[in-house]
Amino acid sequence: DTEVTQTPKHLVMGMTNKKxxxxxxxxxxxxxxxxxxxxxxxxxxxxxxxxxxxSINESVPSRFSPECPNSSLLNLHLHALQPEDSALYxxxxxxxxxxxxxxxxxxxxxxxxxxL
Amino acid sequence: GQQLxxxxxSMFIQEGEDxxxxxxxxxxxxxxxxxxxxxxxxxVLLIALYKAGELTSNGRLTAQFGITRKDSFLNISASIPxxxxxxxxxxxxxxxxxxxxxxxxxLIIQP
Numbered sequence: 461d462t463e464v465t466q467t468p469k470h471l472v473m474g475m476t477n478k479k480x481x482x483x484x485x486x487x488x489x490x491x492x493x494x495x496x497x498x499x500x501x502x503x504x505x506x507x508x509x510x511x512x513x514x515s516i517n518e519s520v521p522s523r524f525s526p527e528c529p530n531s532s533l534l535n536l537h538l539h540a541l542q543p544e545d546s547a548l549y550x551x552x553x554x555x556x557x558x559x560x561x562x563x564x565x566x567x568x569x570x571x572x573x574x575x576l
Numbered sequence: 577g578q579q580l581x582x583x584x585x586s587m588f589i590q591e592g593e594d595x596x597x598x599x600x601x602x603x604x605x606x607x608x609x610x611x612x613x614x615x616x617x618x619x620v621l622l623i624a625l626y627k628a629g630e631l632t633s634n635g636r637l638t639a640q641f642g643i644t645r646k647d648s649f650l651n652i653s654a655s656i657p658x659x660x661x662x663x664x665x666x667x668x669x670x671x672x673x674x675x676x677x678x679x680x681x682x683l684i685i686q687p
Contacts, residue, residue: 464618466618493674500662500680500682501678501679501680502664502677502678502679503619503664505674508674518672518674524680531637548616548618550618550619562667563607563675564607564621564624565609565621565623565675566607566684567618567620567621568618569609569617569618569620570617570618572616572618
């Protein structure tokens with residue numbers, strides 16, 4: 461089973477709203493990732509969690525706040541977003557985050573976010 | 577940051593034709609991955625390559641990890657309508673965190 465699940469599938473929010481995106485995997489993976497993807501562009505890495513600790517924050521604005529409650533769950537809390545934040549938000553997981561070539565990442569289906 | 581040069585950007589082919597796309601870089605990669613993405617969905621892993629020179633097949637798909645570790649290609653034989661989509665290469669740089677993605681190849685099959 462190489463399934464990563466994400467909820468919700470679609471989300472529309474105003475600029476003053478607070479919402480959260482959720483991601484879950486049950487593959488025993490210890491690394492989890494958030495990516496942002498604009499239309500017809502490749503995914504852009506936002507955050508990496510390794511063993512439930514934030515290891516990478518790719519200069520993402522503070523209006524995006526990640527959280528890893530346990531090894532199977534990853535959240536992305538959203539607050540005071542801008543219309544240009546509208547995108548497909550993808551979660552991924554991998555066995556490790558070792559940089560040693562065993563970090564094959566499996567992606568979830570994504571959450572389509574629209575900020576009005 | 578590091579870049580992967582993926583080509584072609586788009587391909588218009590007839591059903592039944594073979595397809596070839598590739599990614600190159602000036603940097604050395606530990607791992608090469610090929611993903612396919614349908615509109616509104618997440619990327620789906622097609623083939624993962626871990627060793628220089630490795631040639632791996634998955635049904636009608638064949639991919640190779642270049643011997644210099646700086647390039648990879650993906651071939652699709654006898655294309656069918658469900659092959660339509662965007663194909664991304666992605667690589668894991670030596671000692672780096674996360675993946676570096678190519679800009680994608682948009683495959684369109686003409687009737």
